[in-house]
Amino acid sequence: MSQRFFWLKSPGMLGLILLLQYGQLAAQKVYSIASPGGTTVLELRAEGGKLSYQLFFKGKTITNRSALEITVDGVSFNTAKISRYVKPALHRESFASPLGEQDTLYSNYRQAKLYLKTNSGNQVRLDFRVMDSSVAFRYAVSVADAVPHQLRELTTFSFPSSPLIYQYNQESVFTPTLVDTFHTTTDLPVTLLADGNYCQLGEAANLNYTKVELTRGVDGNTLAVKFPRDTAVLSSKQIETPWRTLSVAGSAIALAHCRTLNLKLADAPAPGDLSWIRPGKLIRAQLNTQSGLDCIDFAVKHHFQYIMFDAGWYGAEFRSSSDPCQVIPAIDMAKVIAYGKEKNIGVILYVNYVGLKSKLDTILPLYKQWGVAGIKFGFVDGLSQAGLSWLSQAIKKVQHYGFVLNIHDNYKPTGLSRTYPALLTQEGIRGDENSPDAFHNTTLPFTRFFAGAADFTYCFPNSKNSFSKNIKVSKAQQLALSVVYYSPLQAVFWYGQPNDYINDEEIAFYNYVPTTWNESHYLSGDIGKGIAVARRKGDTWYLGCAAGPQDWETMLDLSFLRPGITYTATIYEDGDNQAINKRTVTLNNTDKLPVKLLAKGGQAIIFRSGANNPEK
CATH class of the missing domain: 2.70.98.10 (Beta-galactosidase; Chain A, domain 5)
Structure with missing residues (x-):
């Protein structure tokens, strides 16, 4: 059996490949693949009846032979x-x-x-x-x-x-x-x-x-x-x-x-107009008509895009006798949806897997007729081949009918939001409803969020409820996480009722922060210790900083800001008695910004240039 040697002379790569054609794996063969910049090399080896790989990064062995x-x-x-x-x-x-x-x-x-x-x-x-x-x-x-x-x-x-x-x-x-x-x-x-x-x-x-x-x-x-x-x-x-x-x-x-x-x-999306897909923030309504209407008014006031009726709007979610085609008497769904359309606020409806499996093909055209804007899947099977195969075709159908989609519970992303952009977010995360601590909050940006967007279900306090069972970090960290954590659809007020939020100054940051971005920079941080992320929307920059269970400090390079522009930075930070303090400073891209946070604390900053300042 003959041997062939190939020298590959592509830019940035010089690899030797030893190829024995049509040889069994018992014979030795080595294939080397280098990255475009040459920093990363994957070596494949067929030897002793086994096929294996080994990874090298900047000349250092990252993995041993792996199967x-x-x-x-x-x-x-x-x-x-x-x-x-x-x-x-x-x-x-x-x-x-x-x-x-x-x-x-x-x-x-x-x-x-x-x-x-x-x-x-x-x-x-x-x-x-x-x-x-x-x-x-x-x-x-x-x-x-x-x-x-x-x-x-x-x-x-x-x-x-x-x-x-x-x-x-x-x-x-x-x-x-x-x-x-x-x-x-x-x-x-x-x-x-x-x-x-x-x-x-x-x-x-x-x-x-x-x-x-x-x-x-x-x-x-x-x-x-x-x-x-x-x-x-x-x-x-x-x-x-x-x-x-x-x-x-x-x-x-x-x-x-x-x-x-x-x-x-992931695969690219099929050709077609997807401009109808609207990202945004939502508040969850109680299961009655008036709460839906109040949430729409709240959404208008605070520049949200959606409200949501969660589990229970069509009855007990896990019972097969509950029909996602029928609304409980306490909600006049037609009235709420019509009022939302008048105010340009979409209504998202939750449907449990029990109802989805039996009636998906029925509810999609029906909800389109109702004027529903989006669907939230609940308690899906994201663990088995049958469940994931069902989800893939369901996501495709939901997008075909023109709904945005949020998948909750154990499902985690694998890039399908590129293939089906209407899949805005998913859970598969321990969010505020499950009482995460500061270590968890500052570990997530280095772990689960590397897979893609996640719905964190924020529970920001209000005048009637501190949600102390759910929130283990400061208010300013809650604000900051809406920048640090990426999700095109964010449930910002998960448990709070709209009329209880009279603390407009504290929640003003949520009025402005977007959910999709033109540019992002991960500036500083370490797992479970702290994180600082800057993101741009249009000409405005947002910066979120969060500390883990110990005090955390860092010095941030602001060179990401546009050169030659002086920015007014509005800083939302922790004050006395669990309050939010707000102050302003002027900064430019040559400045360094010191960040000193107490344990479990945070800081959220908006950088605005000149006329781009609605607070003036």
Whole structure:
């Protein structure tokens, strides 16, 4: 069998690939794929009947040899032959992101493909994309007949020493854990600290697969893919797995580069007019007509875009006898929706999975007839192949009918908001309704939010209720998190009733803060300690700073501001007696801004230039 050597001379890359054509995996083959800038190298190796990968970043070993393996009906492709290798090709892509954290997303990577074939005719294609600081790979399995087959994925992530992971599941707290003492599972994305580098393991474009979690592998340095609900994934003819991703950075704040990776890996939306999709803020109404009307007036006054009727508007949500086509007598839905249309405020309706599964195709045209603006899915199955496959087609249908969508409970994003932009947000997060503390709040920006938008269900205090059961941080931190946390649809007042919010000066920040952005910068922070994020909408900048359970201070470089412009910065910060203080200073892009926060505290700032100041 002959050997072939290829020298690749693409800009920024010089890699040696040793390829033995049509050799079994028992023979050694090595493929090296470098990122466009050369900082990140993925090395693939077929040796001893095993296919594996290893990641290098800036010359340092990030992973040891880790398994690339998938089985069909219990038979591994390690017995297959390599039928073809498509050598790395440079791709430079960009696309508009009008509902995102910045106007345009850029994706530069080298892509390679490896094809394997068994004697029975089954085939697998492995796709690899290598970016500066990130890699992504997936399996595409084709079987020779149309009979359902069982797929199991045996991917691993092995590190030179036991990494520290920030373990969590769905809406749980975070538990920093060394893998060599790890005895449970963790959700994706998961952030870990390995030999001085910060890494994130994630998943992108899960359309019809099962949910994947990670468990301890064969040793204390290794994490392995696990299906928590399904014993296997069922497939007939062909299936593509979600992308598995691994991102690296030298600091926690630098790891924020991966927060849009899922979107870059997901499919583009189908052509068509999507300008009707409106992001915004909402207040949740009580289950009666007057509350709906009062919430609409409140939304107008505070520049919100939506109100929402949550669980109970059509009866007990978990009972199959409750009909999401029928409104309870306490709500005159037609009156509320009509009043909302008059005031340009949309009405979003919650529907539980029980009602969705039985009547989705009935309620979509009906709600369109009613004039509903959006739908919130509740208690969906985001854990199994059947549940995620159902969700994918449901998201598509909801967008087709012209509704914005929010999916709650255990579902987490994998980039499908690019494919279906009407999917504005989802939960899969421990928000204010579950009483998170300051450690949790300052861990989220480095973990769950790297997967995509999340509905945090804020519970800002008012004159009648401090919501002390729910809020474990200061008021100013509550304001700041609306900048730090990205979500095109934000539930700002989750439990509060509109007529109880007479503290207009304290909540004025919510009048102005948008939910989508032209530009974003993660300025400073560390996991569980503190975070500072600046975002721009038009000519106005917003800055959110939040402290963890200990006092936190940092010095912020304001060079992101437009040069030559003097900005008036309105600062909302914690005062005495749990009040919000507001003050103004003038700043420009050559200044440094010191931030000193007490434990659990925060600071929210609006930078306005000249005439762009409504408070003058």
